[in-house]
Amino acid sequence: MIKINLAQFIFFTTFFCSIDVYSCGKDEVFITGHHVEGYVRSDGAKVESYYRKSYCRKIEKFNYFTDQDSNLSEAYKIKFKKWKKSEHKLIEDLLGQLPAWLKRNKLSKILRSSIIQGQARNSALIIPKTKTMIISDNFFARKNKKAVLIHEMSHIAVLDVDPSLLLRFFKVGGWSYTKGxxxxxxxKVIMDDSADSPSEDFANWVELYYTNAKKLKTFNEKQYQVLNKIIMIMEKSNG
Structure with missing residues (x-):
């Protein structure tokens, strides 16, 4: 039996992103607190500048394809490009083919770029906090496009996983935590970049669950069984 330490429980379940993100619903995105410049309303009244606290904002358009986002472009050093109609359709079709527990998580924006963060081999990037996905040229050159989307959407879906099961998944997999x-x-990790973070490891396992489950069972049967339980519960809760 695996002993679950409270500090580890809290840390692992909030490691993916700020704990505040967990308070947002499936149809909302987390907006970080920010300074708002003063302005003049349409009725002529002046509004002084102020600091707006973090909050959850309802997504008005789901899976919205857009060509630009100046804030993301600056923050992630990414130059965006225009979508082609054929690319639109391909992404929409692939998202529609995802397992139910993954595709129920809608995105706020989907953007297109030539390259992501200077890495030509990066096919996609997802930002769980804002539920934004960025697709690069590399994605369209890949044969495993659906697997890429399964991987990326797992970074959002993980926020709905039972924290105790999630912790068990990592503990069985050999992850450890020292305070501070x-x-x-x-x-040993299932893929090289699994060592980057628990989130990346989880996404890699979910991707392989649907593409090469035998590899997971051979690598760590107990961890596979925990993941299988997680997915079965998530699928069932999806109705």
Whole structure:
């Protein structure tokens, strides 16, 4: 039996992003607190500048394809480009083919770029906090396009997983945590970049669950069983 330490429980379940993000609903995005410049209303009244606290904002358009986002472009050093209609259709079709527990998580924006963060091999990037996905040129050159989307959407879906099961998944997988430090990956990981973070490891496991389950069972049967339980529960809760 695995002993669950409270500090580890809290850390691992909030490691993916700020704990505030968990308070947002499926149809909302988390907006970080920010300074608002003063302005003049349409009736002529002056509004002084102020600081707006973090809040959850309802997504008005789901899976909205857009060509630009100046804030993201600056924050992530990404130059966006225009979508082609054929690319639109391909992404929409693939999103519609995802497992139910993944595709029920709608995106606020989907953007297009030539390259992501200077890495030509990066096919996609998802930002869970704002439920934004960025697709690069590399994505369209890949044969495993659906697997890429399964991987990326897992970064959002993980926020709905039972925290105790999620912690068990990581503990069985060999992740450890020392107070004041980032989680330490196991000596052996399923994919090289799984060691980057618990979130990346989880997404890799979900991707392989649908593309090469045999590899997971051979690698760590117990961890596979925990993931299988997580997915079965998530699928059932989806109705």
């Amino acid at each position: 430090r980032n989680p330490s990956p196991p000596d």
